[in-house]
Amino acid sequence: MAFTRATGKHRAPSRLTRKSARVAGIAALATTGVIGGMATPALAADEARTVGDTGLTQVIAIDGALADQIAAQAMAxxxxxxxxxxxxxxxxxxxxxxxxxxxxxKAEAERKAKARAAEVREAEARAARAAERKRLTSFHLPVAGSYVTTGYKSGGSLWSSGSHSGVDFRAASGSSVVAVGAGTVVEAGWGGAYGNNIVLRMTDGTYTQYGHLASIGVSVGQSVTSGQQIGISGSTGNSTGPHLHFEARTSPEYGSDMDPVAYLRSHGVNV
Structure with a gap:
């Protein structure tokens, strides 16, 4: 069933209804920021009372504090x-x-390691070169570990000149005979009373001779180093048994001899 209002004169809105309407209007104006600016004094007083009665001021204050809190939180x-x-x-x-x-x-450590390795290699190379120079320039006994059995200028009928022009080193047949120092071969072959013999021109301009060899291992014009094997000892030529006849000379010719022991000692050989 539907109900309808009776026709006739309508009643005016109640006071409560008017207040509610005003509160709603005030709230709307508050959201737009124009509350109070355009109201009449009577309306403003009534609205102020109405807002206070409805608690709108408190709500606005709470909303402002919340906004500040949110802003602070956002900033934080x-x-x-x-x-x-x-x-x-x-x-x-x-x-x-x-x-x-x-x-x-790491790069610096690797660089230093490479530099140290290069220094070590260079030091080793220098040492090797020094050792090689020493080997090339040092002098040796013509027969390793040997000793003189017949001295220089010893007299007797064994020598055509009446005296020994060199020294004899003990050397069993087949012993290795080496160059006492670096030099060049100027004679290699039969030498009469010397049998198979070799004459070297040394780097200092002197000469050395090796006689009574069983065999010769070098040829004329060949360069030899100190300590290099040049022949094998024996007893060829005017010899009474295996040994090495060794001479030091100022020239390649017979008769230019000098004391072989003094010569070797002057070059650092212990003899």
Missing amino acids: QEQQAEAAAKAKAKAVAEAKAEAEARVKA
């Missing part, structure tokens, strides 16, 4: 985000710098 979060970003960027930069420092330190 923004600051925290900025601080975190800065901390992260700093950590990344520090990690990058540390990695670069490690790479640089």
